[in-house]
Amino acid sequence: MGKVTGFLEIEREDRDYQPVAERIKHWREFVLPLPEQELRAQAARCMDCGVPYCHGTSRLTGAPVGCPVNNQIPDWNDLVYRGNWDEAALNLHSTNNFPEVTGRVCPAPCEASCTLNIEENPVTIKTIECEIADRAIAQGLKPELPTRKTGKRVAVVGSGPAGMAAAQQLARAGHDVHVYERWAKAGGLLRYGIPDFKMEKVHVDRRVEQMQSEGVTFHYGVDVGVNVPADQLVKEHDAVVLAGGAEKPRDLPIPGRELKGIHFAMDFLPQQNRRVSGEPQTGAAILATGKKVVVIGGGDTGSDCIGTSIRQGAASVTNFEIMPQPPEHENKLLTWPDWPLKLRISSSHEEGVTREFAVLTQKFSGENGHVKKLHCVHVDAKFQPLPGSEFEIEADLVLLAMGFVHPLHEGMLKMLDVALDQRGNVSADTDAYVTSVPKVFAAGDMRRGQSLVVWAIREGRQCAHAVDKFLMGSTTLPR
Numbered sequence: 001m002g003k004v005t006g007f008l009e010i011e012r013e014d015r016d017y018q019p020v021a022e023r024i025k026h027w028r029e030f031v032l033p034l035p036e037q038e039l040r041a042q043a044a045r046c047m048d049c050g051v052p053y054c055h056g057t058s059r060l061t062g063a064p065v066g067c068p069v070n071n072q073i074p075d076w077n078d079l080v081y082r083g084n085w086d087e088a089a090l091n092l093h094s095t096n097n098f099p100e101v102t103g104r105v106c107p108a109p110c111e112a113s114c115t116l117n118i119e120e121n122p123v124t125i126k127t128i129e130c131e132i133a134d135r136a137i138a139q140g141l142k143p144e145l146p147t148r149k150t151g152k153r154v155a156v157v158g159s160g161p162a163g164m165a166a167a168q169q170l171a172r173a174g175h176d177v178h179v180y181e182r183w184a185k186a187g188g189l190l191r192y193g194i195p196d197f198k199m200e201k202v203h204v205d206r207r208v209e210q211m212q213s214e215g216v217t218f219h220y221g222v223d224v225g226v227n228v229p230a231d232q233l234v235k236e237h238d239a240v241v242l243a244g245g246a247e248k249p250r251d252l253p254i255p256g257r258e259l260k261g262i263h264f265a266m267d268f269l270p271q272q273n274r275r276v277s278g279e280p281q282t283g284a285a286i287l288a289t290g291k292k293v294v295v296i297g298g299g300d301t302g303s304d305c306i307g308t309s310i311r312q313g314a315a316s317v318t319n320f321e322i323m324p325q326p327p328e329h330e331n332k333l334l335t336w337p338d339w340p341l342k343l344r345i346s347s348s349h350e351e352g353v354t355r356e357f358a359v360l361t362q363k364f365s366g367e368n369g370h371v372k373k374l375h376c377v378h379v380d381a382k383f384q385p386l387p388g389s390e391f392e393i394e395a396d397l398v399l400l401a402m403g404f405v406h407p408l409h410e411g412m413l414k415m416l417d418v419a420l421d422q423r424g425n426v427s428a429d430t431d432a433y434v435t436s437v438p439k440v441f442a443a444g445d446m447r448r449g450q451s452l453v454v455w456a457i458r459e460g461r462q463c464a465h466a467v468d469k470f471l472m473g474s475t476t477l478p479r
């Protein structure tokens with residue numbers, strides 16, 4: 001364990017951010033790393049609890065509480081405390097293919113379930129994870145080559161974190177892995193959704209290079225079910241993994257929705273990511289510069305629209321959320337070690353947005369075909385309008401960030417005639433990961449619905465385990 005009395009002696013310290021005035025002038029990451037001595041002291045706070053909920057399993061449901069990839073957090077905290085960074089990196093990579101990614105963008109359910117969080121003082125697990133990964137990468141990412149080739153050919157559709165994790169695991173098991181991606185580069189939402197100021201794309205590029213040297217072949221511009229028939233893919237491979245994400249955005253079908261200036265978040269955010277990386281754009285530019293922006297939806301995607309609008313120089317940014325404002329502090333006795341409902345303030349929220357909760361937008365109105373106003377009302381806990389609370393707000397750009405309902409059904413899924421679950425996601429259990437179509441598997445948001453990067457990595461790894469077992473009869477890949 002860390003230092004026996006560390007948690008009594010050392011206060012929690014975490015990474016700071018560049019001041020708002022500086023960071024909104026650029027698109028780079030702005031988190032300031034902790035110095036080594038401070039980081040080791042933070043790792044010393046880990047108590048190596050008898051039941052480490054940070055990487056544990058719920059006694060009630062058997063589902064993970066804390067880290068979804070079951071990172072062995074107390075073990076690497078101890079290694080960092082002792083300055084054994086190389087051993088810590090080996091341990092971390094044994095459960096997580098892309099810890100430099102989760103160390104940047106994971107909401108850290110591990111910290112919510114840390115025993116020290118009972119006193120609002122959890123170990124800075126995510127920061128320590130990020131530093132272990134960054135130090136290992138600074139020494140050069142080496143390929144982990146398989147000891148033998150199996151001669152089996154596997155297709156992975158989609159190169160988001162689920163597809164990448166599955167592909168890397170399967171290549172390391174000796175299979176000939178081909179990733180088919182409709183976009184020009186790999187990464188899925190890591191590259192085209194999450195803005196550069198949260199995670200620069202060099203982190204994706206490095207992993208793609210590592211995977212290529214491990215034998216994974218990436219095929220870009222291949223939209224399976226559109227420009228390559230899905231059944232052809234099934235015929236040409238011994239197994240197919242569907243990891244296409246949950247791309248169908250939730251719409252707001254109210255009067256005025258057809259007006260110009262109202263866009264889905266995922267029409268807006270990828271444009272900026274492409275602008276930053278110098279990729280060519282398609283379609284008319286959607287820019288917040290000089291505009292009154294209203295972002296509808298209070299989650300991660302909404303927050304990314306806020307930070308992006310502010311950096312583009314919006315005149316004002318307002319954020320509406322239909323749910324009531326959650327409490328600033330959760331009731332620990334009711335929630336710990338589970339993920340609590342509480343007010344979340346992201347770095348983008350700190351950059352200059354007006355946030356309003358319990359707001360329902362009832363109508364858009366406009367001039368010359370372009371949106372000018374939102375007509376809104378406050379609602380009660382059952383989303384019923386509160387009489388007399390109606391109000392209007394001016395807007396020239398409205399960004400809809402209300403989540404994603406399920407994967408796209410047109411194209412690949414229809415062509416494969418794969419069974420869907422009640423929510424419209426691809427139906428497959430988390431044991432075999434196999435769909436209703438023989439030798440076709442599914443993982444990540446395409447199977448579980450809109451979720452998190454860390455869950456996508458977990459599913460990609462578990463799905464690879466299931467595919468390897470299907471192909472070879474047994475597997476040494478970890479679940």
Ligand SMILES: Cc1cc2nc3c(=O)[nH]c(=O)nc-3n(C[C@H](O)[C@H](O)[C@H](O)COP(=O)(O)OP(=O)(O)OC[C@H]3O[C@@H](n4cnc5c(N)ncnc54)[C@H](O)[C@@H]3O)c2cc1C
Pocket residue numbers: 105106107157158159160161162163164180181182183187188189190193194198222223224225243244245246269300301304411412443444445446450451452453454456
């Ligand atoms: C704006 C935004 C910000 C987010 N921020 C965070 C965050 O900070 N932290 C966090 O943990 N999670 C975040 N998330 C959620 C997270 O990004 C997703 O849960 C995760 O990326 C899902 O991974 P995936 O591999 O299942 O799918 P995706 O990342 O969606 O990747 C799917 C890939 O499949 C490709 N594809 C789909 N269909 C086909 C086809 N037919 N042929 C070829 N290719 C196809 C797509 O082009 C895409 O590249 C965010 C999501 C969004 C939208």
Ligand code: SF4
Pocket residue numbers: 066067068069070071073102103106107108109110111125126129454
């Ligand atoms: S992946 Fe997320 S939950 Fe797991 S240790 Fe890292 S920050 Fe915590």
